Structure formats: C-alpha cells, structure tokens
Amino acid sequence: MKAITGMTIKREVLNMEVKGTWTVKKGFAEMFKNGVIMDVTNPEQARIAQEAGAVAVMALERVPADIRKEGGVARMAKIGLIKEIMESVSIPVMAKARIGHIAEAKILEAIGVDFIDESEVLTPADDRYHIDKRLFTVPFVCGARNLGEAVRRISEGAAMIRTKGEAGTGNIIEAVKHMRTVNEEVRKVQMMNDAELVHYGKEIGATVEILSQVRELGRLPVVNFAAGGVATPADAALMMLLGCDGVFVGSGIFKSKDPAKMAKAIVEAVLYYNDPHRLAEISEDVGDAMEGLEIGKLEVRMEERGW
Amino acid sequence: MKIGVLGIQGDIQEHLAVIKKLGHEAVWIRDSDALKTVEALIMPGGESTTMTKLLKRFAIWEPLRERINSGMPVFATCAGMILLSKGIENYPAQDTLGVLDVTIERNGYGRQVDSFEADLYVSYFGDVPFRAVFIRAPKIATTGKEVEVMACFGGTPVLVRERNIMAASFHPELTDDVRLQRYFMDMVGNSVENAIPRM
Numbered sequence: 072m073k074a075i076t077g078m079t080i081k082r083e084v085l086n087m088e089v090k091g092t093w094t095v096k097k098g099f100a101e102m103f104k105n106g107v108i109m110d111v112t113n114p115e116q117a118r119i120a121q122e123a124g125a126v127a128v129m130a131l132e133r134v135p136a137d138i139r140k141e142g143g144v145a146r147m148a149k150i151g152l153i154k155e156i157m158e159s160v161s162i163p164v165m166a167k168a169r170i171g172h173i174a175e176a177k178i179l180e181a182i183g184v185d186f187i188d189e190s191e192v193l194t195p196a197d198d199r200y201h202i203d204k205r206l207f208t209v210p211f212v213c214g215a216r217n218l219g220e221a222v223r224r225i226s227e228g229a230a231m232i233r234t235k236g237e238a239g240t241g242n243i244i245e246a247v248k249h250m251r252t253v254n255e256e257v258r259k260v261q262m263m264n265d266a267e268l269v270h271y272g273k274e275i276g277a278t279v280e281i282l283s284q285v286r287e288l289g290r291l292p293v294v295n296f297a298a299g300g301v302a303t304p305a306d307a308a309l310m311m312l313l314g315c316d317g318v319f320v321g322s323g324i325f326k327s328k329d330p331a332k333m334a335k336a337i338v339e340a341v342l343y344y345n346d347p348h349r350l351a352e353i354s355e356d357v358g359d360a361m362e363g364l365e366i367g368k369l370e371v372r373m374e375e376r377g378w
Numbered sequence: 379m380k381i382g383v384l385g386i387q388g389d390i391q392e393h394l395a396v397i398k399k400l401g402h403e404a405v406w407i408r409d410s411d412a413l414k415t416v417e418a419l420i421m422p423g424g425e426s427t428t429m430t431k432l433l434k435r436f437a438i439w440e441p442l443r444e445r446i447n448s449g450m451p452v453f454a455t456c457a458g459m460i461l462l463s464k465g466i467e468n469y470p471a472q473d474t475l476g477v478l479d480v481t482i483e484r485n486g487y488g489r490q491v492d493s494f495e496a497d498l499y500v501s502y503f504g505d506v507p508f509r510a511v512f513i514r515a516p517k518i519a520t521t522g523k524e525v526e527v528m529a530c531f532g533g534t535p536v537l538v539r540e541r542n543i544m545a546a547s548f549h550p551e552l553t554d555d556v557r558l559q560r561y562f563m564d565m566v567g568n569s570v571e572n573a574i575p576r577m
Contacts, residue, residue, distance in 0.1 A: 087496065088494035088495070089494055089495055089496065090493065095511060098389075099493060101423075101552065102456075104387070104391070104424070105385070105390060106428055124432055125428070126428050162425055163514065183491055185490035185491075209491050342432060342436075
C-alpha cells in the first residue's frame with residue numbers, strides 16, 4: 072500500500088468497505104426480527120409469500136412434509152430453481168445446505184443466496200462435523216434443541232439460531248420444547264458464578280466465552296427464531312409469546328388449504344401475538360391448516376440430526 | 379421526551395434500547411392510536427415490502443404520512459428510508475409515503491454477500507469517523523434541491539436531512555456509536571422552532 076499522507080488520502084483508505092464481518096452477518100439476521108420466513112418450492116409460491124408480507128423465503132425443492140413422506144436422500148435444491156426464485160422476488164432468499172456439506176454451502180454462496188440454513192431437514196453429509204461457518208461471507212442459520220447446541224453452532228459461526236422443532240409434522244410441541252429448554256438454561260446460566268459457568272460449559276459442550284455473553288444478555292447473543300411444526304397463526308403467536316424473535320414456516324403455508332390466506336394470517340399473528348382480540352380476527356377464515364402428525368409415530372426424527 | 383419506534387417488523391428492539399439509553403421514553407408503535415402519543419418517530423430497518431403491506435392493512439399508512447407532513451421529526455434507517463422516499467427506481471410498483479425528496483434503488487449495494495461496513499464522515503461530527511453498517515442497503519439515486527446531504531460513501535449520499543426528516547442507508551442502531559441518534563434527539567428538542575408544516 073502507498074504511503075498515506077494528508078487527510079484526503081487517509082479518508083479514502085478509511086472509506087474502504089469490509090464485507091462478511093460478524094456485525095454484518097448478525098445485523099442482517101436482526102432485520103428479520105418480528106417477521107416470518109416461508110418455505111417455497113417455486114417462483115409462484117415465492118411471490119405469494121412476498122405478497123403476504125414474508126420477510127424472506129427459503130428456496131427448496133420439497134417442503135419438509137413431502138421429504139418426510141417420500142423419503143430418500145434430501146439434498147440442496149437445484150441451482151436453477153434457486154436462481155429462478157431469487158429473480159422472482161425482491162425480499163431475501165435463503166437456501167438449505169446439508170449438515171457438514173461445505174461444498175453445497177460454497178455453491179450457494181457463489182450464486183449469491185442471502186442466508187444459508189445448515190439444516191437437519193436435509194440428510195446430513197457429515198456424521199461429526201458441522202460447516203465452519205466463520206470462513207464464509209454469507210451468514211448461516213442453524214437449528215438447536217437446547218443451549219449447548221445453540222452455543223456450539225454460534226461458536227462455529229452461525230449468525231442466527233432457530234428451534235429445530237420437528238419439521239413437516241404441523242405439530243408444535245417439539246419447537247415449544249426446544250424454546251422452553253433454551254429459556255430454562257439461559258435462566259440457569261444467569262444465576263451462575265464464573266466457576267459454575269466453566270463447569271456447565273463442559274457439561275453441555277459450550278464455550279465459556281459465548282456462555283458469558285448469554286449470562287450478560289439473558290438471551291442468545293444472536294437472533295433466535297421458531298421453526299419446525301408451525302401450522303396456524305396461533306402456533307406462530309405461541310412461539311412469539313415464548314420469546315422467539317420471529318418465525319419460520321415450512322410446510323405450514325403451502326400444505327394448508329388456502330396458502331395465500333394462511334401466509335397473510337401468520338404474518339399478522341407475529342405482529343399482534345400479544346393481542347388476543349386481533350388474533351381471533353386474524354384466525355377467523357384462514358381455512359384448514361396442514362394435516363398434522365403425532366411425534367411418537369414418526370419413523371424419522373429430523374431433530375436428532377446434528378451434533 | 380416520548381419517542382416512538384415504528385414497530386411493524388425489523389430491528390425494533392435495538393432502536394428502543396438506544397432511545398432508553400439516551401434517557402428518553404421509548405414506545406413500540408403497532409397502531410395509529412399509539413402513533414398519536416409520541417413526539418418523534420424512528421423507523422427501523424427490516425423488509426420494506428412487509429412494513430408497507432402491514433401499515434396499509436392495519437390503516438397506519440395514512441396517519442403516518444399525515445403526522446410526518448405536519449412536522450413530527452422522523453429518523454429512518456434503511457427500510458425506513460425506502461418507505462419515506464418519493465419512489466423506488468427499480469421497483470416502481472412498490473408504493474412509498476413520498477415525504478422525503480429522494481428516489482431509491484432498492485438493494486442498490488447488492489445482495490447480502492455484498493453487505494459491508496465502512497467508516498463515514500458525517501458533516502456535523504468533525505474528523506471522528508462513523509462506522510456504518512450497510513445491509514442489503516438502499517442506494518439513494520437522486521436527491522431533491524431541499525435535501526441536505528450529511529454524509530456520502532463512494533460519492534453517493536448515505537445520510538440526508540430534509541426539514542423534519544433524517545434518513546440513512548445504513549444502521550446506526552447496530553453499533554455502539556449513538557451520535558446520530560443523539561443528533562436526532564437534539565433535532566426533536568428544537569423541532570418546535572424548526573418544524574415547517576408543508577401545506
């Protein structure tokens with residue numbers, strides 16, 4: 072670099088932009104807050120989601136309910152499809168990579184996807200390691216069932232966390248369990264002294280550095296969304312009442328009877344989650360929700376994927 | 379002072395926290411009744427399409443425009459600035475409030491992989507740079523004659539003021555530097571003398 076002399080040149084140098092910083096990644100997730108992110112499988116669905124007021128869409132080939140039904144290996148969506156969806160809406164587009172599949176993530180970053188979900192909904196590619204998300208410019212969201220899992224993902228560079236829930240079931244109990252568990256563990260951490268924190272970190276497999284941030288903030292240091300099982304406006308409101316920053320809806324929109332109405336109603340329910348009268352109005356006339364599944368009867372528990 | 383944050387969607391809590399930190403009362407605005415109770419308003423970042431649709435669906439859009447036109451001080455960041463603008467060059471069908479004489483290019487700095495942070499020089503803050511975070515940021519395409527440019531990045535205005543309105547392409551609420559919000563609060567304090575209703 073040339074020698075810096077005088078104010079003008081100094082200012083030019085200071086004007087240099089830095090991409091992919093932690094602030095930029097974490098800050099982007101903050102912009103989704105109090106909003107709904109919807110799974111879509113084609114441009115038309117993406118436009119319906121945007122029209123309803125979604126803050127982003129998740130581009131994938133099959134919604135979780137279909138992945139569950141059809142079985143087989145679920146992989147990153149076709150690039151052509153993701154690109155078509157990116158071209159069809161102005162809101163951010165997310166896409167899923169398999170757990171530990173560094174190459175899928177690199178490809179998604181190369182085509183300019185706005186956020187990557189390293190997701191247990193797809194078939195894992197690595198039985199021990201998650202992607203080192205710190206090495207990417209694009210931000211990542213990951214699922215977590217408890218504080219230890221959330222902190223591990225944040226240590227790996229995830230800029231956003233979501234409950235895993237049990238995707239494709241239309242059954243909210245697992246998402247509730249995961250959010251309640253994180254809340255309980257955060258409260259426990261808040262009572263701990265330094266020595267206890269180190270010991271607890273060892274127990275749950277979490278780094279002390281991030282646990283200290285959790286203790287100070289009284290919450291995760293990144294945005295935390297609900298996901299996995301949201302099927303009605305009331306489900307979305309429930310997750311907001313439990314302290315989620317926003318909601319992912321997977322199969323819940325496009326497996327319902329009237330997707331446009333359901334999408335709109337869930338967006339509205341996230342805004343007025345604390346206003347029962349408004350929620351009643353919003354919930355009226357949404358049509359039938361997706362068909363639900365009992366957790367005990369499932370063959371595959373997606374939430375158990377991830378380490 | 380009682381300062382509202384337009385609380386439809388986005389990083390509402392971050393703005394509320396800064397207002398409290400500066401010693402003012404912070405109000406989450408979810409309906410037009412709450413809007414009537416505040417002296418000034420901050421419009422957060424988030425998704426401009428989502429905010430626009432919900433503001434209209436729940437009849438806050440017009441009351442908001444009226445209050446801004448009658449002089450309520452407003453500070454808008456990112457998506458907030460899109461809402462205030464006269465129009466969006468690359469998405470002309472998306473409606474705006476049209477109260478700030480700038481036109482916008484949505485995501486003018488690129489998608490998320492191109493989001494960045496950089497130091498800016500703000501005209502009132504002397505030589506101490508301001509760290510600005512740009513996230514899928516709106517680019518100001520044109521500015522009207524009455525618009526004062528307070529800071530530029532790469533030759534493009536990124537912080538502007540017109541009468542009772544201040545707007546930024548970036549997110550001051552994502553850093554610990556509260557100079558801009560403090561500047562806005564001073565603007566609110568002086569607004570009795572400065573507010574010129576445009577009729």
